Amino acid sequence: MSTPLAGRAALVTGAASGIGLATARHLAAAGAAVLVADIDADGAKRVAGELGGAAWIADLADLDAVDRLGDFLAANRFPAPDILVNNAGLQHVAPIERFPPERFGRLLRVMLEAPFRLVRQVLPAMYERGFGRVVNISSVHGLRASPYKAAYVAAKHGLEGLSKVIALEGAAHGVTSNCINPAYVRTPLVEDQIADQAAAHGISADEVVERIMLAPAAVKRLIEPAEVAELVGYLCSPAAASITGASLAMDGGWTAH
Structure with missing residues (x-):
């Protein structure tokens, strides 16, 4: 494939498996240097080695660790990301009255607060360069609700709003922000x-x-992870410069009802 992202650096969270792994591979093949972020140390190091990138071992529920991204980049001489893919996620299924509050809080930290904290750290360098791509792996549950998934649905709905604010603030600086909304992958x-x-x-x-x-x-x-990765790659490309603030459904027609 061509290398439209040559010279760019990308941070992909949850990149040791699933959508994150497929995305990291796709961006690397497009020429980007990839920072593989995951709580799975062995997986992150394996993927980073495969792609010639770097591994950032981080529990995104630990917000102090998230805030130390800059220290990691400096210590490892990894460039400030031009591309941020907020992909890491987890699930807990239970009726609200039996939903553990600590699990609710952990899901929101990983899937909403950590993306906010990462974005606020990478935006200044993106603004300075006049180029940036923020891709948030949301879900059909960012557009629709399902019972027993209170934390996941709340986090994804919040991520949708955050993505739109980033889009509005970043537009004048060459930064786009979009959500991808897959059904079950x-x-x-x-x-x-x-x-x-x-x-x-x-x-x-x-x-x-x-x-x-x-x-x-x-x-x-x-849906296969590689299908989502293809859409991430397009959104990160120069051709997608006018797509921002969007929520792109990849849901097999779920939201057509």
Whole structure:
């Protein structure tokens, strides 16, 4: 493939697996130097080694650690990111009255507050260069709600709003900010949900996918991580300079209802 991102640096969170891994590989193939951020130390180092990038081992629920990004960049001589992909996420499924408050708080820290803190650190250098791309991996649950996912839905709805504010503030500086809103993607997070749902409902994994996960969608299949990565790559390219403040549904027709 061509290398439209040659000379650019990208930070991808949750990049040791799933969408983050596919995105890190895609951006590296497009010429970007990639900083692989993940709580999984072995996974992050393995992916960084594969891509010739660097690994930042960080628990994004630890906001003090998130705020030390600049120290890490300086110590490892990694350039200030031109591209930030906020991808890291986790899930907890429970009715509100039984939803542990500490889990609710952790989900919001990882998927909303950490993206805010990362953005505020990388924007000054983006503004100075007159170029920046912020891509937030939201979800169809940033556009629609589902029962038993209070923290995930709240975090993704908040991320949608944050992304739009970044877009409005960054436009004059050559910085775009967008959300990608996939339905269920074939990732370890979703595979775990399938197993949990199968056990809870007493049905097979295939039945969970067909009868529960894909019920609202017109396209009856899981999305592959590489498909999401392709859209991330486009949004980071010069061709997408006028796309900002958008929420791009990749949901198999879920939100067409």
